[in-house]
Amino acid sequence: MANRYGEAALLAARMETYGKAISPADRWNDAIRKLYPTSPSAQRKGSPRNAFLSLCEAGLVKGIPAGQYAPSNKNKSYAIRAVSLLAAGTHKSVNSLWAEVTDGEDIPHASQMDVVLALWKNGLIVRRAEPANAPETPVETA
Numbered sequence: 001m002a003n004r005y006g007e008a009a010l011l012a013a014r015m016e017t018y019g020k021a022i023s024p025a026d027r028w029n030d031a032i033r034k035l036y037p038t039s040p041s042a043q044r045k046g047s048p049r050n051a052f053l054s055l056c057e058a059g060l061v062k063g064i065p066a067g068q069y070a071p072s073n074k075n076k077s078y079a080i081r082a083v084s085l086l087a088a089g090t091h092k093s094v095n096s097l098w099a100e101v102t103d104g105e106d107i108p109h110a111s112q113m114d115v116v117l118a119l120w121k122n123g124l125i126v127r128r129a130e131p132a133n134a135p136e137t138p139v140e141t142a
Helices: 004-014 024-035 040-044 046-057 074-088 094-101 112-121
Strands: none
Touching: 004 024, 004 046, 004 112, 024 040, 024 046, 046 074, 046 112, 074 094, 074 112, 094 112
């Protein structure tokens, strides 16, 4: 089971919008208030929020169109790189992902990988068949 920030990502991604355009930030804020109703500091924690918004921005969260949702920050690159590692099958835990995305630097983990793993394990990350920059393979015809 995901930690609460992972759960917030799941709630936000699965939120029923009833046809309304609800921004990823509003989805996150709604989910986090449900999970931390009495903790404003937990509601404001930026790292997991930025990881979620960055994945949404990149078009990696199912059901949420790509757009401009997150300011440029290290959490963006951490989250997107973690998805690539998961897709490659080389890293599967919070600790191994964190060590790789931070290049082994001694940076405290702040639940970014919990967000990525929760979405990944629940099938809410868009998995691309092949990278966008992959060369086309010619198809031979008989």
